[in-house]
Amino acid sequence: MEFKSLKNIESSFKQIRLIVILVISSCALVIVFCIWSSFRFAEAQRQKIYVLDQGKSLILALSQDLSQNRPVEAREHVRRFHELFFTLSPDKMAIESNMQRAMNLSDKSAFNYYQDLSEKGYFKRLISANINQYIQIDSVICNFDHYPYTARTFAKQLILRESNVTERSLITTCKLLNSVRSDNNPHGFIIENFEIIENKDIRVANR
Numbered sequence: 001m002e003f004k005s006l007k008n009i010e011s012s013f014k015q016i017r018l019i020v021i022l023v024i025s026s027c028a029l030v031i032v033f034c035i036w037s038s039f040r041f042a043e044a045q046r047q048k049i050y051v052l053d054q055g056k057s058l059i060l061a062l063s064q065d066l067s068q069n070r071p072v073e074a075r076e077h078v079r080r081f082h083e084l085f086f087t088l089s090p091d092k093m094a095i096e097s098n099m100q101r102a103m104n105l106s107d108k109s110a111f112n113y114y115q116d117l118s119e120k121g122y123f124k125r126l127i128s129a130n131i132n133q134y135i136q137i138d139s140v141i142c143n144f145d146h147y148p149y150t151a152r153t154f155a156k157q158l159i160l161r162e163s164n165v166t167e168r169s170l171i172t173t174c175k176l177l178n179s180v181r182s183d184n185n186p187h188g189f190i191i192e193n194f195e196i197i198e199n200k201d202i203r204v205a206n207r
Contacts, residue, residue, distance in 0.1 A: 074176055075140040077187040078151045081105045082172070085114075086135040086157060090127045104184040106191035109174075113194065132160040135170070148175040148192065157199070165205050171198040 084102035088095055099114055117123065126133065137155040150173070157168040174194040181188040 071142060071144060073187040074142045074144075074149060074151065074189060077105060077176070077189040078140045078142070078153055078174065078191065079137055080187075081110075081191055082135055082137060082153055082155060085110065086133065086155075086170070088123070088126055088131075088133040090130045090132065092123070092127060095123055095126075101184070105189070106174075106194055109192060109194040113196070130162065134158045134160070142176070148177050150175055151191075156202075160207075162207070164207055166201055167203040167205075169198055169200055169202050170196070172196050 081102055084098045084105070087098060103111055103114075125131070135155050135157055137153060139154050141152045141154075143150045153170075153172045153174075155170045155172075157166075157170050159166040159168065172195065174191045177190045177192055179185060179188050179190040
């Protein structure tokens with residue numbers, strides 16, 4: 001009878017120990033879950049920005065991860081560079097202004113093209129013949145799989161003379177490097193290894 005009593009006591013201790021272990025494990029899981037939830041809540045709150053509307057009320061604004069918008073910014077950066085570099089009017093100051101702004105978005109490879117055109121008298125001929133040049137960008141394709149990123153631009157050039165309009169096919173390629181944002185470079189990219197791989201007449205129409 002005494003042996004049976006000892007056995008019951010031992011069994012009761014095992015049950016109590018099991019219950020204690022289960023309770024402690026449950027408490028640990030609850031604590032871990034609470035900590036994880038707190039971190040998630042804090043991270044979500046950091047994504048919120050409250051803007052004071054004319055000193056009267058708070059308006060909730062949501063911040064975005066900058067990396068989500070980089071492909072859009074890259075295409076716009078390349079597009080803007082081409083618009084500045086290939087849009088020319090018969091005005092020396094306007095040409096130099098456009099080129100200076102384009103150089104803020106690129107490295108020396110674009111400057112080399114500008115210098116080569118200048119040495120060949122291309123800009124002087126535009127001015128003397130009163131020629132306007134415009135660009136129509138069809139598409140900008142960027143590859144973000146590898147860094148530096150690559151971009152290819154498909155566009156048309158329109159060269160307006162007094163007697164006719166020449167339409168040219170323009171295809172360029174370049175690489176994109178991340179850079180510091182500034183007033184002159186709002187998207188934070190630099191174009192390098194800029195290259196014109198096709199630039200040929202496709203149509204000439206009389207005016």
